[in-house]
Amino acid sequence: MIPRYSRPEMVAxxxxxxxxxxxxxxxxxxxxxxxxxxxxxxxxxxxxWEKGSKANFDVERIDAIEREVKHDVIAFLTHxxxxxxxxxxxxxxxxxxxxxxxxxxxxxxxxxxxxLLKDVDAxxxxxxxxxxxxxxxxxxxxxxxxxxxxxTFGLKLAQAYxxxxxxxxxxxxxxxxxxxxxxxGAVGTFANIxxxxxxxxxxxxxxxxxxxxxxxxxxxxxxxxxxxxxxIASSIERLAVEIRHLQRSEVYEAxxxxxxxxxxxxxxxxxxxxxxxxxxxxxxxxxxxxALPAMENVAxxxxxxxxxxxxxxxxxxxxxxxxxxxxxxxxxxxxxxxxYPENMQKNLDRLGGLVHSQRVLLALTQKGxxxxxxxxxxxxxxxxxxxxxGDFLTLLKADAEVTKHLSDAELEEKFDxxxxxxxxxxxxxxxxxET
Numbered sequence: 001m002i003p004r005y006s007r008p009e010m011v012a013x014x015x016x017x018x019x020x021x022x023x024x025x026x027x028x029x030x031x032x033x034x035x036x037x038x039x040x041x042x043x044x045x046x047x048x049w050e051k052g053s054k055a056n057f058d059v060e061r062i063d064a065i066e067r068e069v070k071h072d073v074i075a076f077l078t079h080x081x082x083x084x085x086x087x088x089x090x091x092x093x094x095x096x097x098x099x100x101x102x103x104x105x106x107x108x109x110x111x112x113x114x115x116l117l118k119d120v121d122a123x124x125x126x127x128x129x130x131x132x133x134x135x136x137x138x139x140x141x142x143x144x145x146x147x148x149x150x151x152t153f154g155l156k157l158a159q160a161y162x163x164x165x166x167x168x169x170x171x172x173x174x175x176x177x178x179x180x181x182x183x184x185g186a187v188g189t190f191a192n193i194x195x196x197x198x199x200x201x202x203x204x205x206x207x208x209x210x211x212x213x214x215x216x217x218x219x220x221x222x223x224x225x226x227x228x229x230x231x232i233a234s235s236i237e238r239l240a241v242e243i244r245h246l247q248r249s250e251v252y253e254a255x256x257x258x259x260x261x262x263x264x265x266x267x268x269x270x271x272x273x274x275x276x277x278x279x280x281x282x283x284x285x286x287x288x289x290x291a292l293p294a295m296e297n298v299a300x301x302x303x304x305x306x307x308x309x310x311x312x313x314x315x316x317x318x319x320x321x322x323x324x325x326x327x328x329x330x331x332x333x334x335x336x337x338x339x340y341p342e343n344m345q346k347n348l349d350r351l352g353g354l355v356h357s358q359r360v361l362l363a364l365t366q367k368g369x370x371x372x373x374x375x376x377x378x379x380x381x382x383x384x385x386x387x388x389x390g391d392f393l394t395l396l397k398a399d400a401e402v403t404k405h406l407s408d409a410e411l412e413e414k415f416d417x418x419x420x421x422x423x424x425x426x427x428x429x430x431x432x433x434e435t
Contacts, residue, residue: 001321010324013111014317020057022104023076026201027091028052030183033200040090047087055083073097094193099183102217106178107205112320113175119327120168124161126334131157138417139253139344149355150420158431160239167232174228177221181205182213187303215304219297226294229319233287236326240277247274253344257336276333283326290319352385353392359414367405377402
């Protein structure tokens with residue numbers, strides 16, 4: 001993670017200070033549970049909590065110890081013993097490093113997810129507000145990048161709202177997937193620690209117990225989690241690409257807010273570039289990239305190896321920090337998005353009425369013309385309009401084969417823009433419910 005694409009609240013979750021504080025809480029809760037079971041003196045557990053909870057863990061000291069012992073958890077426990085004193089010998093009884101590392105990692109992912117959920121909620125609120133603002137703003141729908149039939153700009157935003165609502169559901173499921181705790185000891189058999197300790201620590205840390213931890217928490221959980229982040233990133237990119245296309249000079253139906261004093265190009269003073277949504281496309285690529293190593297982490301050797309460790313030290317902070325930044329940036333883009341209904345109408349009219357071709361086609365079939373002949377008649381009049389040789393309705397009215405079946409009035413009725421928008425309310429109720 002780099003400062004340019006990082007927000008302090010999310011970064012703090014992954015700081016060494018936060019990590020060591022979580023490690024302490026896991027160890028201290030386990031020691032308390034062991035005291036309740038009569039395994040360690042209750043007074044010792046109380047001292048661990050009293051001295052450890054007041055301590056500011058010295059990151060540099062822990063790093064110095066690790067350089068000697070070549071083991072991060074042992075380095076932390078050694079530093080903790082310097083703070084707690086003789087009672088520290090009762091800490092980590094029957095536990096293994098993975099109990100601390102894996103449980104901590106999941107606590108961090110849960111906390112990160114809570115921030116991401118708030119981000120998605122803010123984005124949903126912005127999308128809903130702008131969708132209703134432009135609920136009936138007509139614009140051209142495009143398929144293959146080519147004018148198709150009319151829609152509204154509100155429908156475009158409603159589609160994005162529905163997609164991010166699904167993203168939220170997936171994120172809630174992903175949070176549950178990784179919200180597990182393992183305090184099961186070497187190879188996960190609980191041989192030297194009672195399962196009740198795990199249950200106690202899990203409750204205190206806001207997690208559920210891992211049914212079978214094999215010394216490490218199974219990494220299929222994390223693969224699902226990071227894959228979910230990748231899907232959310234893809235949804236971010238989908239909306240970002242739509243805005244980028246709409247901002248093209250030839251389209252110019254919407255654009256990112258351009259602030260006073262902002263400059264778009266070092267060479268061309270006239271430029272107003274979609275830099276924020278282009279940035280979101282790049283960030284989405286990175287978040288997706290973290291999903292693959294998470295999947296490769298699933299296949300660990302036997303009951304435990306550490307091939308996943310270096311991966312997760314990178315992808316845990318980077319994926320969550322990057323997605324957090326991207327969601328907040330996209331919310332800002334939507335909130336301040338400049339929308340140009342006049343240009344939307346101009347683009348609707350650019351093809352001389354061709355966007356109504358399907359209605360004419362269907363009307364001819366309803367008059368008894370075969371679909372093949374109806375298609376031929378409509379296309380015959382449409383192609384000259386593509387070449388700039390006239391107006392679609394005028395050409396249809398001049399075509400004797402067409403007017404044999406449809407009167408001028410019937411043809412004119414097929415060019416009613418409102419016809420295409422008659423079910424907008426229905427779609428909005430499906431997306432937003434009764435409002």
